[in-house]
Amino acid sequence: MHPQVALRPEPFGALAYHYGNRRLVFLRHPDMVKVVKSIGEHPTVRDALNATGVEQSRWPAFISALSSLTTSEIIRVR
Amino acid sequence: MSVENLVSQLKSGLDAPICLTWELTYACNLACVHCLSSSGQRDERELSTEQAKAVLDELRDLQVFYINIGGGEPMVRRDFFEIIEHSIANGIGVKFSTNGAFIDKKNAARLAAMDYLDIQISLDGVDAETNDAVRGEGSHATAIRAMENLCDAGFGPFKISVVVTRHNVDQLDEFKALADSFGAQLRVTRLRPSGRGADSWNDLHPTNAQQRHIYEWLLAHGENVLTGDSFFHLNALGDPLPGLNMCGAGRVVCLIDPIGDVYACPFVIHDQFKAGNVLDDGGFTKVWRESDLFTELREPQSAGACASCGSYDACQGGCMAAKFFTGLPLDGPDPECVGGEGEKLLSSVPVALIPRPSMDHSKPARTKVTA
Numbered sequence: 001m002h003p004q005v006a007l008r009p010e011p012f013g014a015l016a017y018h019y020g021n022r023r024l025v026f027l028r029h030p031d032m033v034k035v036v037k038s039i040g041e042h043p044t045v046r047d048a049l050n051a052t053g054v055e056q057s058r059w060p061a062f063i064s065a066l067s068s069l070t071t072s073e074i075i076r077v078r
Numbered sequence: 079m080s081v082e083n084l085v086s087q088l089k090s091g092l093d094a095p096i097c098l099t100w101e102l103t104y105a106c107n108l109a110c111v112h113c114l115s116s117s118g119q120r121d122e123r124e125l126s127t128e129q130a131k132a133v134l135d136e137l138r139d140l141q142v143f144y145i146n147i148g149g150g151e152p153m154v155r156r157d158f159f160e161i162i163e164h165s166i167a168n169g170i171g172v173k174f175s176t177n178g179a180f181i182d183k184k185n186a187a188r189l190a191a192m193d194y195l196d197i198q199i200s201l202d203g204v205d206a207e208t209n210d211a212v213r214g215e216g217s218h219a220t221a222i223r224a225m226e227n228l229c230d231a232g233f234g235p236f237k238i239s240v241v242v243t244r245h246n247v248d249q250l251d252e253f254k255a256l257a258d259s260f261g262a263q264l265r266v267t268r269l270r271p272s273g274r275g276a277d278s279w280n281d282l283h284p285t286n287a288q289q290r291h292i293y294e295w296l297l298a299h300g301e302n303v304l305t306g307d308s309f310f311h312l313n314a315l316g317d318p319l320p321g322l323n324m325c326g327a328g329r330v331v332c333l334i335d336p337i338g339d340v341y342a343c344p345f346v347i348h349d350q351f352k353a354g355n356v357l358d359d360g361g362f363t364k365v366w367r368e369s370d371l372f373t374e375l376r377e378p379q380s381a382g383a384c385a386s387c388g389s390y391d392a393c394q395g396g397c398m399a400a401k402f403f404t405g406l407p408l409d410g411p412d413p414e415c416v417g418g419e420g421e422k423l424l425s426s427v428p429v430a431l432i433p434r435p436s437m438d439h440s441k442p443a444r445t446k447v448t449a
Contacts, residue, residue: 006169008094008141012087015096017143019171019194024096024143028084 001040001075007033016074023072031058032065039066039075085322088330091376094140095366096330099344102130102161103150103336104439107179109274110202110213112241112282115335115347116273117150118441123337125356127157133334133356134165136363144171144194148344150336150439153180159188166194175200175239177217178224186227190234198239198265199224204252208245212282225260237304239265242292243282250295254303265304266296268311271403271413272345273435279404289416290315311396311412314389325398328353328375332366340365342375345399349436382409389417396420405432 004020013027016036027033034052042048045066049059069075105120106113125133137145145165152158152174162172173196181189181199189195199221203209206218228236238257240246246253250266257264271279284292293312296303296319307321327343334340338356341347353372354365366372384390395401396412401420404413405427411419 006141006143008143010092012084015143019143019169022144022171022196026084 001036002073005074007037009033016069018072018074021073023074025069025072025074032062035062035066036069036075085324088322088326089324089376089378091329091372093367094137094142094363095332096143097146097326098137098142098332098334099146099148100133100334101148101150101336101344102152102158103155104437105154106149106151106177107154108151108177108214108217109441110200111278112212112243112269112273112275113440114270114273114275114345115148115150116435116438116440119439120150120154121337121439125336125338127160129338129357130157130161131164133338133362134161134168134170136356136361137165137170138168140363140366142170144173147172147174149175151177151179153185162195163192166192172196173198176224177213178221181224181227183227183231186224186231186233190228190231196237197228197233198237199228200239200241201253201256202241202243203246204249204256208249211245212241212243212278225262229260235261235263237263237265239267241269242266242284243269244284244288245282247284247288247292250292254299263304264302265306266292267306268308268397268400270345270397270399272399273347274440276403276432276435283414286414286416286418286421289414293319293416308397311393311400311414312416314393314416318392323392324394327351327398328372332372334362340369342371343399345397346402347435347437348402348433350402350433352436380409382407384409384411384419387411387417387419402433403435 005016005018008015013029014033016025016027027036031054035048038052039048042051049062054062101115103120103124104117106117109118153176165172171194175198178199201209201221202212209218240253254264269283289312293315301320309319310323313319313323331343332340333344334356340353342351353369356362381390384395398408400413401408404424406413406423413420413424
């Protein structure tokens with residue numbers, strides 16, 4: 001996760017705000033929040049998804065969402 | 079979660095607002111004819127520096143990421159820098175709207191040195207004639223000077239904020255070019271019949287043909303032009319404009335006025351849309367989470383007279399404030415309904431039944447004394 005990003009818990013998941021580029025992003029599932037919070041602790045996205053217990057059938061959706069979070073710099077590639 | 083589910087979740091309200099506008103003062107050096115808050119003179123009940131800081135501390139605890147500061151002219155307050163510095167130091171980014179009168183070289187340098195700060199300079203005409211007719215004599219030159227000062231100080235991309243009217247709607251390309259020339263970002267918003275706008279709306283609001291032009295222009299420019307989601311009533315014309323396409327009043331947005339009263343949105347300064355005051359027991363948090371008004375606004379809203387219209391899902395019936403201050407029922411068409419349904423009703427509203435803003439801080443009109 002980008003150091004300038006803050007997460008605010010909400011009933012649907014969380015709001016993510018990037019203080020640098022001022023982007024506000026909706027994380028629309030509690031599992032997505034868990035992945036974003038912990039992604040930095042894992043060597044690969046696959047490991048992060050495994051560790052947070054996301055079923056394999058949902059991986060494509062998560063990977064596509066994570067990719068758009070990279071575009072908005074909420075998370076970034078090491 | 080789908081976009082529809084997200085929007086329905088947002089409509090039922092969040093634990094804290096996403097977008098909070100805070101008008102710091104009713105005092106203003108200008109007297110724009112469309113001022114949403116009928117500003118001019120300071121209200122003696124204005125929140126003190128300490129009260130303002132206490133509100134900011136509460137917003138920090140609620141994890142409000144940023145606030146939109148306005149007025150009046152917020153830089154009129156002597157503690158303006160103290161307040162915004164306190165906000166930013168507490169992790170609440172600041173975006174403030176100004177007419178630029180107080181952005182001299184010294185203040186521009188001070189502003190340029192701050193992080194998490196955005197500035198919107200209001201300008202309602204690319205030329206002085208168009209702008210000054212709405213914002214007052216000399217206000218175009220003042221705004222341009224402020225932009226030059228920010229540019230010279232290396233502030234970075236500030237925003238130029240335009241209220242679209244019948245008279246400047248043909249200047250959208252020129253506004254964009256002006257913004258580009260400063261490395262600035264253009265923001266265009268909808269004229270509302272609120273505050274003194276109630277008296278100027280008839281003469282200033284875009285015609286239906288102009289609304290189509292605005293819609294097509296915004297669609298062509300996409301996310302490069304900011305709108306504060308203010309034109310969702312135009313979505314009935316075709317593909318949706320960027321944004322959430324919903325009225326956020328009391329659900330994801332609200333207004334704190336200079337004396338601490340909390341309203342559903344910046345366009346409805348009227349007792350009917352007042353939820354409480356930040357100085358009440360429980361503070362802003364209780365007003366946001368528990369007030370009767372906000373609870374009611376988070377209930378599913380009726381489409382009323384618009385229910386049978388095929389465009390309701392696209393336009394959502396338009397803007398609550400625009401309906402209210404033109405005397406139209408809240409569960410019917412927007413006065414600027416692109417299908418013309420609002421316009422049909424306007425002529426039948428008795429003038430006596432059109433609500434007036436609850437407060438007016440306009441300066442008294444000056445009369446020339448002749449010997």
